[in-house]
Amino acid sequence: MRSKELIKSIILILLVLMSVVLTYMTWNFSPDLANVDNQDSNNKASEANTIGKPLSEGMDQVITPYQVVHSKSEKTEGMAATKQNVESTLKPLKNHRVLHAEQMHSNHNLIIPDLTDEFLIFDFSYDMPLATYLGQALNIDAKVPNNFKFDRLIIDNNEDGNVKLYAISKDRHNVVRMTTSAKLSNFKKVVKTQHKYMQPYTEIITNKDTIDRATHIFAPKAPKALKSYHTIYNRISVDTMNSILFNDSVVVRSTKSSTATYNNNTGVANYNDESEKYRYTNLSEDENRSTNMQDSIPSTFDYINNHGGFTDDFRLFNIDNKNGELTYQMFLNGRPTFNDDDLNNIKVSWGDKGVFSYARALLKANVTIDSGEDDTKLPGAETVRSELANNPEINFEKVTNMTIGYNMEDKPDKSDIEIQRNSEFKPQWYVQYDGKWRAYEDGGLE
Template sequence: MQNKELIKTIILVILVLMSGVLTYMTWNFSPDLANVDNQTDKDKQTHAIGKPLNQGMEQVVTPYQIIHSKGEDTEGVTATKDNVKTMLDPLMDQRVTRAERMHSQHNLIIPDLSDDFVVLDFTYDMPLATYLGQSLNISAKIPNNFKFNRLLIDQSHNGKVQLYAVSKDRHDVVRMTTTAKTSKLKQALSSLNKKMQPYTEIITSKDTIDKATHIYAPDDPKGLKSYRTIYNRISVDAMNAILFNDSLVVRSAKSGTTTYNNNTGVANYNDETERYRYTNLSEDEDRSNNMKDTIPSTFDYINSHGGFTDDFRLFSTNNDSGELTYQLFLNGRPTFNEKDLNQIKVSWSEKGIFSYARSLLKTNVTIDSGDSETDLPGAEEVRSSLANNRTIDFEKVTDLAIGYTMNDKPDNKDIEIQRNSEFTPQWYVEYDGKWHPYKDGRLE
């Protein structure tokens, strides 16, 4: 009997001690927050395909060329990110103190434009309020819903910069007086001066006969290099994690296309082309064509998961369908590819992303191809050839630019096929709203 009581006492003591230890551990417990943070970071990384841009929308919504017109001399420079930043710095964080809209039924003439001004050309039209507010952080009260694709930077009599936003049809302009200093503008031009090359002024129609509305193109492009890019691949799982919020049904087809879907969306991925396209099925509303919302919203969405994996820039805006195209640039020049491997196409709706299409390739390294440098025909030769081509309505030529043709070249010699492309310089012409490669006097 005494032994039983002794055992009970010992067990009771042990239980009391264990209770004390557990109470102490509970009160003094400190979770390993470092590990939790690390796990959270890992989760976030699985929902990203690259690093977000560390600056604002001005890295993606940019001009494609910078022109300086001074008297009879016209020079220009490619729109590398450094060149664009240098030119725009004098305008950043300023204010518009006065704005006035002007309209012309015929050729647009700006009477007070000086003979020394800068032209920023864009390949798309966009709301002026969006560009000033989102890209330049300029405070401005300007006409609602005005769209532009050319910005003239001029100097006023009081030492302040004056801006002229010109509409795509060259019949409307908004004149803006700013707080930006002319002295800062001159400093920016001075730093770009040594990079400038001669440019030609081209007239294609009655809408381009004034110095404010000419088409500008490189005068005599010579010594242009070709480049070769080797790619890494973006994981399909990473894209699905970004765009889908729950489990997926996966279906494969003999054509090499795999379909992923759930109750909210569907995506298709093609192994051969390495193109991925997502459509949101949960959006009852049609895609939005309000570019004041679509441009900043798509930028924020793509950038939030590091989607601008290379030098992608806004290249076209479709005001009817609401679709935007972000296109790959190389050394400040646009690239072109028949399979759209150089594009991100995206549209927005009232509630969020509506569609999203892109190649799942991103640059690993870009090097000089080693080929001989290329001399392209001069801008005047291109103009003359197009004007004399009976199959072309020359008045429908709205822009000329040097870009890079992206030729897809898989290397089958590698044990694991390494996807790569060669970029070769070529003239491109915007004709009737679409860009075409120019070769031997014709548009391809």
């Protein structure tokens, strides 16, 4: 009996001591917020240095053709270059290698004697280094001629069993013929599935360099009625752009009317809050931009993508090899968009060690919907060709490309308390004339 009382007493004493210890720890508890503060600070810094989510698919989502054309004997079909169409068509080519390559030159019209009567064409709106496209967009191991640039890639339906590629230069006088390890049977299966997206295309000859089947200009023969679209934008903050481009603290040097200037020891940026256009120049780089596109294309892609700068369907659309500036342009439904005020593009150039200049509108699409307007019926390619060829103010030999795109009309809604930026996208013919894309209208070029 006495032993039971003793045990109860010991247990009671232990409980009292535990209560005292817990009470003391509660009164003296001080949470360590250092890590929490640091984590929160790091999250905010990370958010401040990004515009959106980086692309996970890789460079082939941005370095793409603007159209895909299939030619077989007298029948020619083509399709807009939606991401899904391009990805599916190129998949059989990726992750292979070039077994053999040789360059051919012609002083006159380029003729490829071993090209069969059936082939697929990828048309690009710019000329780019072949090694860069094969190696970094398609992950093809290739030894090809240094500094060779192309703007058309042909995949031939040969009888050898392996895929043969022909990369054609912009001037249509040079071609690199390549035999790859990719199996032609796999490629033909994919092309067959893509025919449901194709429509009749026509072949156009504009000068002595486009008279062969491999060098024709291809464009939709009788375009289907196309919808117009309405887009509402979100804004990208100036502070976010400054945090991305400036290495340290930035100072507002001046604010005048609707324009603000920001700078530090390494760079200067200008922003206009009416046009919502932002331009940065890196003062620490050399005055001359790099014109080496084998470095500039992957470098600018990585730079923009790392901070989520491809907020919409931006794709490389123009390369200024002389000034070193690259233009990434917004696409809609696989078709390029055009805007006179450059609200639809990112212009960037590279220096010796980093970005030299960076310009864009601080807008990103929030929602894009059918505008509700009647579908637009555009004239056929032959009508466009005929009217341009007969226009005395146009030298038709300078026409190098024709395509259907969207005219981006900027329409701010001033009826709202906070002005909402809107745009209307309307389908229209566009013609690359003397190196520049211009809208076709009423038999002429705007």
